[in-house]
Amino acid sequence: MSNWRDNLRSIEPYVPGEQPDFSDMVKLNTNENPYPPSPKVRQVLKEFNSDTLKLYPDPSSHLLADAIAKHYGIGTNQVFTGVGSDDVLAIAFMTFFNSEKPILFPDITYSFYDVWAKLFDIPYKRPELDADFNIKAEDYYCDNGGIVIANPNAPTGISQSEEFLKDIIEHNRDVVVIIDEAYIDFCGNSALNLIQCYDNVLIVQTYSKSRSLAGMRIGYAMGNAELIKAMDDVRFSFNSYPMTRLSVEIGKAAIEDTDYYKETIKKIIETREWTKKELKRLGFTFGNSDTNFIFATHSCVNASYIFGKLKEKHIFVRYFNSPRIDNYLRISIGTQEEMKYFIDELEKILSK
Numbered sequence: 001m002s003n004w005r006d007n008l009r010s011i012e013p014y015v016p017g018e019q020p021d022f023s024d025m026v027k028l029n030t031n032e033n034p035y036p037p038s039p040k041v042r043q044v045l046k047e048f049n050s051d052t053l054k055l056y057p058d059p060s061s062h063l064l065a066d067a068i069a070k071h072y073g074i075g076t077n078q079v080f081t082g083v084g085s086d087d088v089l090a091i092a093f094m095t096f097f098n099s100e101k102p103i104l105f106p107d108i109t110y111s112f113y114d115v116w117a118k119l120f121d122i123p124y125k126r127p128e129l130d131a132d133f134n135i136k137a138e139d140y141y142c143d144n145g146g147i148v149i150a151n152p153n154a155p156t157g158i159s160q161s162e163e164f165l166k167d168i169i170e171h172n173r174d175v176v177v178i179i180d181e182a183y184i185d186f187c188g189n190s191a192l193n194l195i196q197c198y199d200n201v202l203i204v205q206t207y208s209k210s211r212s213l214a215g216m217r218i219g220y221a222m223g224n225a226e227l228i229k230a231m232d233d234v235r236f237s238f239n240s241y242p243m244t245r246l247s248v249e250i251g252k253a254a255i256e257d258t259d260y261y262k263e264t265i266k267k268i269i270e271t272r273e274w275t276k277k278e279l280k281r282l283g284f285t286f287g288n289s290d291t292n293f294i295f296a297t298h299s300c301v302n303a304s305y306i307f308g309k310l311k312e313k314h315i316f317v318r319y320f321n322s323p324r325i326d327n328y329l330r331i332s333i334g335t336q337e338e339m340k341y342f343i344d345e346l347e348k349i350l351s352k
C-alpha cells in the first residue's frame with residue numbers, strides 16, 4: 001500500500017477567466033487590453049538576436065529595473081521585477097507576511113490573495129466592504145500581520161483616495177501594506193509617492209492591463225530599498241533568472257513609449273464612459289469604475305442568465321459565483337466597435 005498521498009500539498013487553485021479561441025469572439029472577461037502593444041515592442045521582436053538566448057539572462061534584470069525607475073523618477077534599488085504581478089505579489093506575500101497575526105484584505109477583492117495566503121499558510125481575515133463596495137478604513141485599525149489593498153479594487157472597479165490610503169498606512173506602520181495598482185493607469189492617482197515617506201509601503205503594478213502585454217508576463221513592485229532587497233533575497237532562493245532576455249527588452253521598450261500608451265488609455269477611458277451610459281440606459285447599476293472594466297448588476301435580469309446568453313454569442317464576460325457578487329457581471333472594456341456590438345447583443349438578450 002503506497003501512502004505518498006498522505007503528504008500531498010493539496011490546495012484549491014485560483015481560477016483565471018477562460019481563454020476561449022473563436023475567430024469571431026468578443027473577449028471581455030480577463031481585463032486584457034484590446035489594443036496591441038507599442039510599435040516599439042514589435043521593433044524589439046524584429047531585431048531580437050536569438051543567438052543571445054543560449055546564455056542565461058541577467059539575474060537582476062537591471063536594464064528593465066533601470067527603465068522602470070527612470071520612468072517613475074525613483075532609484076533602481078527601489079524596483080523589483082517579476083513574471084507578471086501575480087509572481088511579484090506571491091513573492092511579496094512570502095517575504096513580508098510571516099507573523100502569527102492575520103493579514104487583512106477585503107471580502108470582495110482580487111481572488112488570488114486568499115489562494116496565496118492558504119498556499120503559504122498565512123492566517124488572514126477579510127473585512128467586509130460596505131453596501132456600496134467601499135473599504136471601511138476602521139476595519140484596518142486593528143492589530144494585524146499585514147495589509148493588501150487593490151486600488152482601484154477588483155472586481156468592483158472602485159478606487160480610494162490617497163488620503164484614505166494614507167490613513168490606513170498611518171494606523172499600520174509596523175506591518176507591510178501592499179497596494180496592488182494593476183489598474184491605476186486607467187484612473188491616474190497612483191500612491192507611488194507614498195513610498196518616499198513610508199518605508200512599509202509596497203506598490204505593485206503590471207504590464208498586463210494598461211500596457212497591452214498580458215501575454216509577456218511582466219510585473220513590478222516599487223518600495224524602499226530595504227523592502228526590495230528582502231524580496232530579491234526570497235526571489236533568489238527560489239528562481240535566479242525569472243525575467244527572460246526577451247521580456248527585459250520588451251519591458252524596457254514599452255515603458256519608454258509613454259505617448260503611445262497615453263493614447264490607448266485615453267481611448268479605453270472614452271469607451272468606458274460610453275459603455276457606462278449605455279449600460280445605464282439598459283437598466284444596469286454599478287459603482288463608479290476607475291478601471292478598464294465595469295462591474296454591473298441588472299435591476300431585473302439575472303447575471304448568470306445574461307452571462308450564458310452572451311456566451312452563446314461568443315461574447316465572453318466574467319461571472320463570479322461568490323457571496324454578495326453572484327448577481328454581477330464584470331465587463332472588460334474592448335474597442336469602441338466591440339463594445340457597440342456587445343451593447344447591441346445585450347439589448348437583444350434583455351428584450352426577450
Ligand SMILES: *Cc1c(COP(=O)(O)O)cnc(C)c1O
Pocket residue numbers: 031083084085086087110150154180182205206207208214218219
Ligand atoms: C490582473 C491583475 C493582477 C495580475 O496581473 P499579472 O498579469 O499577473 O501582472 C494582479 N492584481 C490584480 C488586482 C489584477 O486584476
